Amino acid sequence: MSFDVLMPESEDELLTLLMSENAKIMAGGTDILVRIRAGKIKPEKIISLSKVRGMDEIIDKGDRIYIGCKVTHSAALSSEILKEHSPIMLMALREIGSPQIRNRGTIVGNIVNASPAGDSIIPLYLSNARVVISGPKGEYKLPIEEFIKGPGKTALSIGEFVRAVEFEKSGSWYPLFYKVGQRTAMAIAIASIGLLVKDNNLRIAFGSVAPTVVRAYKAERYFERNNGNIAVMDEFIELCMEYISPIDDVRASAWYRKEVIKNLLRDTFNSLRKKVL
Amino acid sequence: MMLELTVNGRVHSVEINPGEMLLDVLRRLGYKSVRRSCDNASCGNCTVLLDGKPILSCTTFAARATGHKIETVESLEKDGILHPIQESLLETGGAQCGFCIPGFALTAKALLEENPEPTEEEIREALNGNLCRCTGYESQIRAILNITHKRGGLSND
Numbered sequence: 398m399s400f401d402v403l404m405p406e407s408e409d410e411l412l413t414l415l416m417s418e419n420a421k422i423m424a425g426g427t428d429i430l431v432r433i434r435a436g437k438i439k440p441e442k443i444i445s446l447s448k449v450r451g452m453d454e455i456i457d458k459g460d461r462i463y464i465g466c467k468v469t470h471s472a473a474l475s476s477e478i479l480k481e482h483s484p485i486m487l488m489a490l491r492e493i494g495s496p497q498i499r500n501r502g503t504i505v506g507n508i509v510n511a512s513p514a515g516d517s518i519i520p521l522y523l524s525n526a527r528v529v530i531s532g533p534k535g536e537y538k539l540p541i542e543e544f545i546k547g548p549g550k551t552a553l554s555i556g557e558f559v560r561a562v563e564f565e566k567s568g569s570w571y572p573l574f575y576k577v578g579q580r581t582a583m584a585i586a587i588a589s590i591g592l593l594v595k596d597n598n599l600r601i602a603f604g605s606v607a608p609t610v611v612r613a614y615k616a617e618r619y620f621e622r623n624n625g626n627i628a629v630m631d632e633f634i635e636l637c638m639e640y641i642s643p644i645d646d647v648r649a650s651a652w653y654r655k656e657v658i659k660n661l662l663r664d665t666f667n668s669l670r671k672k673v674l
Numbered sequence: 675m676m677l678e679l680t681v682n683g684r685v686h687s688v689e690i691n692p693g694e695m696l697l698d699v700l701r702r703l704g705y706k707s708v709r710r711s712c713d714n715a716s717c718g719n720c721t722v723l724l725d726g727k728p729i730l731s732c733t734t735f736a737a738r739a740t741g742h743k744i745e746t747v748e749s750l751e752k753d754g755i756l757h758p759i760q761e762s763l764l765e766t767g768g769a770q771c772g773f774c775i776p777g778f779a780l781t782a783k784a785l786l787e788e789n790p791e792p793t794e795e796e797i798r799e800a801l802n803g804n805l806c807r808c809t810g811y812e813s814q815i816r817a818i819l820n821i822t823h824k825r826g827g828l829s830n831d
Contacts, residue, residue: 402692402735430695430733431714443693447738471727495803496781497718500727501734 400433400440404448412533414444415556422446422558424467425501427494428510452560455479463529463563466506470499470517483564485572485593486520492576492589493517505559511545512585514605516576518545519591522602522612524564532557547608570595571672573665576604577657578648587649588657590665597625603641606654611640627666634662677740681705682749690736696722697731700746707747707776718804721777722746728781728803747776750783758824759783762817770808777804782818791822 403420405411414420420442423429432438446452446467453467455476462482464473470490473479479486493499493507493516507515508528518541526541533556541562544552553559570593576586589604599620602612616636620627627633643654679686681703690699697720700708711719713732720732723745750757756764759779769775778801785792785800792800797818798811806814 399691400693402737404737426733426735427715427730434714445735445738447735495718496784496800497721497728497730497803498715500724500729 401442403442403444405444406448406450408449408452408531411444411446411449411558412531412556414442415558416533417442420444422509424503424506425469427498427502428506428512457482458563461563461565463561464504465561466503466559468503468505470494470502470504471496473504474499482566482568483520483524485523485567485570485574485591486517486564488572488574489516489520489591492574492586505562508541508544508562509551509553509559511547511549511551511609513548513607513609514586514589515610516586516589516604518610519574519589519602519604521562521564522610523591523593523600524567526562526564528559529561529563530557531560536560538563542609542612545609567593570598570600571669573669575661575665577661585648588643588654588661590658590661592665594625594669597621599625601637603637603658605648606641606643606658608642613637613640615639630663630666633666634659637662675737677737679703679736679739679744680742681744682746683743688736692735692737694736695732696734696736696739696744699736700731700744705746705748709773709776711773716805717774718777718781719774721780721804723780723784726784726787728784745780745783747779750779757783758821759786759817762821763814766813766817766820768809768813768817774804774806774808778806778814782814786818786821790825792818794819 403414405414419440421440422444424446452465454465455468455478456463457478470493474490504517507517521541527538528541528544529538539552572593574591576589578586586605588606592601599617601616602610604610616633619633619636643651645651675692677688677690686703697708697710708722708731709719711717715730715733720730721728722731725742750760759782763769781801781804797815
């Protein structure tokens with residue numbers, strides 16, 4: 398394990414360094430350093446964001462929230478803006494790792510890792526997030542569903558980095574997030590579900606059961622067509638399952654994941670009916 | 675490269691490789707309470723406090739810690755007197771083989787500084803990144819609850 402560590406102090410310096418070959422950008426390092434140690438990636442240079450000024454802001458932008466790339470999970474968890482306007486994000490962040498990991502890991506790091514199991518990615522899908530990309534051509538935004546291409550794959554080109562993410566407020570929606578893992582702490586999800594409900598509107602997303610986090614748009618429309626109700630649970634589940642293509646891996650089998658999602662859906666909507674529907 | 679690290683209030687000048695982890699540098703400096711265990715951010719045994727917050731030194735570059743305050747368990751005992759967390763861990767039998775205890779003590783210290791009267795649930799939540807293969811965790815959780823009780827804090831478990 399040998400590599401150079403570069404610690405730029407400004408965005409300009411960072412953009413210059415990003416043009417170098419076989420360089421990896423790092424925020425908290427909670428994921429990338431583990432992957433390097435496991436021999437999965439072998440970068441020659443690591444560009445650490447730790448000394449870059451700024452980029453750690455959480456901004457209320459009216460109907461959206463803007464989160465800079467250095468905002469840690471812990472910082473987000475104590476943000477009044479998020480508490481009020483994105484309870485679904487807080488529910489997901491609480492499920493991440495442990496206090497030690499949350500003190501270092503970042504939401505943008507979660508996005509760039511593009512893990513189908515990334516806990517904070519589910520609320521971002523539910524909140525129609527846009528990824529703010531900075532690079533040689535300046536700044537532009539991509540919907541998160543276009544940014545994340547597959548496990549570990551993103552739309553980032555050489556020389557670019559994710560400056561921030563912005564997403565819709567959802568304070569008036571009823572939030573729900575549930576994750577099935579092998580143990581309470583530090584566990585990577587076997588399957589997870591997140592949803593937002595408001596009147597006849599539903600947004601629903603799943604983690605760890607497809608190459609990326611997925612939103613079940615057909616199931617959302619079914620819910621709306623039925624005026625905020627689920628007429629036939631099996632039909633609703635069927636529509637959700639169209640988005641799901643789990644794999645067998647070290648954590649669980651594809652069969653188990655499918656069963657978990659079906660059961661989660663039944664349980665979730667049974668308890669939702671009692672609370673809000 | 676030369677680096678200045680402030681550990682337990684003491685400033686060290688130390689020569690490091692740019693890619694070296696805080697864990698390795700701290701152990702080289704003699705802070706052997708910082709344990710190397712899983713070495714991949716899973717077990718919490720290498721926990722140190724960075725500006726009062728628990729982090730994993732196995733996946734933190736030493737270079738990143740310059741200009742910040744690092745605390746290890748060596749700072750807890752003062753003139754032969756143990757910190758209340760250490761005393762309490764001894765009383766409840768929280769330290770069996772003892773290997774994971776520095777990480778527990780530091781994570782607990784950070785918790786009690788932020789939240790002097792944690793509930794049992796909050797303690798469990800705060801310690802959930804620290805693995806112990808001896809105790810089953812009950813004794814460590816009781817150790818912290820006992821501190822809360824001694825301070826007159828309410829027990830709501």
